[in-house]
Amino acid sequence: MPKVPLIQTKALCKSYFNEELETPVLFDLDLTIQEGEFVSIMGPSGSGKSTLMHILGFLDNITSGQYLFRGKPTRTMSDDELAQIRATRVSFVFQAFNLLPRTSVLDNVMLPLLYHPTIPVYEREDRARKAIEKVGLTDRADYLTNQLSGGQQQRVAIARSLVTEPDLIFADEPTGNLDSKSGVAVMEVLQDLHKQGHTIILVTHEMSTAQHAQRIIQLLDGKVDKDSTNFKRIIAKKSNTLK
Amino acid sequence: MKLRDTIRTSARALTINKMRSALTMLGIIIGVGSVVLMVSVGRSFEGYILDQIDSFGGGAIDLYPTGFEKFGQTLDSLKFEDYEAVKRLSTVESIAPVIIVTEKITYGTEEASPMVFGTTKEIQRNYGLKLDLGRFIDERDVKSASSVAVLASETAENLFGNANPIGERIRIGERFYTVIGTLKTVGSLLLQDLDEFVYVPYSTARSVTGQRYLSYINLLAVGDDKLAQQDIKTILRKRHSIRNPEDDPDKDDFLVRSSEQVTEIINSVSLGLTAFMGLIAGISLLVGGIGIMNIMLVSVAERTREIGLRKALGARRQDILFQFLIEAVALTIAGGVIGIIGALLLGLVLTAVAGKFLGDISFAMSLPAVLAAALMAGVIGVAFGLYPARKAAALSPMEAIRWEG
Ligand SMILES: Nc1ncnc2c1ncn2[C@@H]1O[C@H](COP(=O)(O)OP(=O)(O)OP(=O)(O)O)[C@@H](O)[C@H]1O
Numbered sequence: 107m108p109k110v111p112l113i114q115t116k117a118l119c120k121s122y123f124n125e126e127l128e129t130p131v132l133f134d135l136d137l138t139i140q141e142g143e144f145v146s147i148m149g150p151s152g153s154g155k156s157t158l159m160h161i162l163g164f165l166d167n168i169t170s171g172q173y174l175f176r177g178k179p180t181r182t183m184s185d186d187e188l189a190q191i192r193a194t195r196v197s198f199v200f201q202a203f204n205l206l207p208r209t210s211v212l213d214n215v216m217l218p219l220l221y222h223p224t225i226p227v228y229e230r231e232d233r234a235r236k237a238i239e240k241v242g243l244t245d246r247a248d249y250l251t252n253q254l255s256g257g258q259q260q261r262v263a264i265a266r267s268l269v270t271e272p273d274l275i276f277a278d279e280p281t282g283n284l285d286s287k288s289g290v291a292v293m294e295v296l297q298d299l300h301k302q303g304h305t306i307i308l309v310t311h312e313m314s315t316a317q318h319a320q321r322i323i324q325l326l327d328g329k330v331d332k333d334s335t336n337f338k339r340i341i342a343k344k345s346n347t348l349k
Numbered sequence: 350m351k352l353r354d355t356i357r358t359s360a361r362a363l364t365i366n367k368m369r370s371a372l373t374m375l376g377i378i379i380g381v382g383s384v385v386l387m388v389s390v391g392r393s394f395e396g397y398i399l400d401q402i403d404s405f406g407g408g409a410i411d412l413y414p415t416g417f418e419k420f421g422q423t424l425d426s427l428k429f430e431d432y433e434a435v436k437r438l439s440t441v442e443s444i445a446p447v448i449i450v451t452e453k454i455t456y457g458t459e460e461a462s463p464m465v466f467g468t469t470k471e472i473q474r475n476y477g478l479k480l481d482l483g484r485f486i487d488e489r490d491v492k493s494a495s496s497v498a499v500l501a502s503e504t505a506e507n508l509f510g511n512a513n514p515i516g517e518r519i520r521i522g523e524r525f526y527t528v529i530g531t532l533k534t535v536g537s538l539l540l541q542d543l544d545e546f547v548y549v550p551y552s553t554a555r556s557v558t559g560q561r562y563l564s565y566i567n568l569l570a571v572g573d574d575k576l577a578q579q580d581i582k583t584i585l586r587k588r589h590s591i592r593n594p595e596d597d598p599d600k601d602d603f604l605v606r607s608s609e610q611v612t613e614i615i616n617s618v619s620l621g622l623t624a625f626m627g628l629i630a631g632i633s634l635l636v637g638g639i640g641i642m643n644i645m646l647v648s649v650a651e652r653t654r655e656i657g658l659r660k661a662l663g664a665r666r667q668d669i670l671f672q673f674l675i676e677a678v679a680l681t682i683a684g685g686v687i688g689i690i691g692a693l694l695l696g697l698v699l700t701a702v703a704g705k706f707l708g709d710i711s712f713a714m715s716l717p718a719v720l721a722a723a724l725m726a727g728v729i730g731v732a733f734g735l736y737p738a739r740k741a742a743a744l745s746p747m748e749a750i751r752w753e754g
């Protein structure tokens with residue numbers, strides 16, 4: 107008996123509408139991702155990678171077609187149900203970070219915990235500090251986000267996505283602003299989580315980053331162009347960067 | 350989301366965005382404050398004006414000459430004989446004829462130009478004047494047309510400073526008068542400052558001015574003042590051969606005015622004043638409301654992005670609305686309380702300053718204005734605080750995060 111996929115899209119279409127002007131971005135996209143996979147999504151700029159991620163991450167509506175999460179169509183889910191999934195099952199590293207301005211790193215990272223129904227209050231700061239440590243920002247925990255460099259802000263966004271340790275993590279160009287050493291550290295964190303059973307979906311335009319995944323999907327003009335197993339998998343180890 | 354977290358989140362949002370919070374509060378403070386200030390100050394002055402009339406005394410009646418005032422011609426329709434006739438009416442008591450002397454007063458090098466009333470002892474009772482030193486004009490003074498004068502408090506002070514004026518001789522026009530008494534401060538009556546008066550015997554004023562008519566008559570009614578007024582009109586019309594069964598004041602050459610009529614006039618004036626104040630208050634509330642709205646709409650784009658982010662991280666719609674409700678309520682209460690207290694303090698100061706010039710004004714807080722202002726600030730603050738939150742919470746997280754306004 108085949109397993110119910112974690113993520114499945116059927117003929118998924120997405121258009122943006124700005125004052126009646128329609129911008130179609132995704133066309134009849136079919137995609138299946140199983141629980142526990144580590145997938146990289148690649149493709150040229152403007153091919154719809156972020157758009158797809160937002161939809162799969164429960165952050166945007168679809169125009170037509172279906173998105174089934176564990177077999178259940180997301181269209182039938184209520185507002186509160188979606189909020190519950192966002193709070194507990196998934197997390198998202200935005201390409202544009204989307205941090206709260208004029209707010210400390212620690213508070214930004216703790217933000218998802220406010221909306222988590224089961225993580226107790228006394229664990230919050232501990233969890234946040236651990237996530238901050240994982241991305242190497244311990245000495246910046248009390249800085250305001252606008253006092254950080256682009257790469258540091260990106261790492262805050264990553265720490266925020268780790269803090270609830272959800273089953274499914276979306277990372278949209280998480281290493282885009284990082285030097286190779288910090289980039290490798292981030293990939294190591296993601297691979298660790300994957301080893302523990304989390305599902306990871308990563309967007310990148312660098313083959314060397316994409317190759318950390320088990321599977322690489324190529325998008326082109328809003329459609330899946332290639333979908334293949336990655337046989338040249340790179341395992342991120344900090345020692346690798348010392349060469 | 351737990352209530353405690355929501356409250357803490359709201360508090361954070363307010364303290365992090367100090368400028369935004371301060372400006373929003375300022376809008377509320379101005380809106381609420383101007384309503385409370387306008388109406389309270391209006392009420393205080395209304396109370397002051399009504400007090401003025403009150404001290405005039407119930408049953409007091411004024412009698413003025415009227416008529417067509419030709420160039421250079423004075424109103425001379427009220428004669429001494431009219432006064433005698435009115436005095437004999439059974440519905441009238443304590444009647445004081447008045448001749449106004451328009452002359453400067455000097456004492457040595459000191460000069461003053463008070464109101465000089467040539468009158469009789471009855472004016473003391475009618476005006477509620479209290480002696481400070483010496484005595485008031487009496488019947489003998491009037492009978493013998495003696496050159497004596499009673500000074501009201503401010504006139505006395507202007508001419509003599511702290512020295513005792515009794516027995517001193519002052520000059521009014523061409524003639525010298527002996528000061529026989531001074532009066533205690535009484536404040537003003539019908540907006541005339543009674544403390545800047547001088548009283549001399551009626552007969553003396555009559556002989557120095559050569560005036561054969563009265564400037565004005567003041568009296569008290571016995572019992573119903575409507576009856577007294579009717580009696581006065583009847584007798585004066587008979588004496589002046591005026592036929593006026595329609596009771597048209599334009600046909601008379603005199604005017605009878607009771608304190609109650611004055612009260613009525615001033616009541617209607619102050620009602621108009623209150624309505625006008627209310628209008629200004631309404632406008633200021635509107636302006637304040639638009640101010641609050643503007644501040645909130647200016648930050649809508651940023652707040653919408655914040656809401657998108659919070660939703661992306663798992664916030665439910667109710668978490669968002671509750672956070673914004675608490676923020677709006679906190680700002681409205683803080684702004685409202687500051688606005689009300691500030692306006693009341695400012696009102697107190699303003700009436701105290703005005704009191705320095707006008708005499709006693711007691712500050713009257715207008716409770717309905719306070720309540721109305723608080724209510725409207727609450728409605729506006731909460732409505733415009735929740736408005737962007739409601740709109741943003743209905744968007745998908747990404748739609749909200751991408752929002753540019
Ligand atoms: N809000 C929007 N309104 C209209 N069009 C949009 C909107 N957001 C994105 N698009 C369009 O959708 C297309 C795909 O955008 P998307 O951000 O998904 O690309 P991407 O593959 O992530 O690109 P990149 O590698 O540069 O991040 C682009 O052509 C873009 O112009």
Ligand SMILES: [Mg+2]
Pocket residue numbers: 155156157201278
């Ligand atoms: Mg993108």
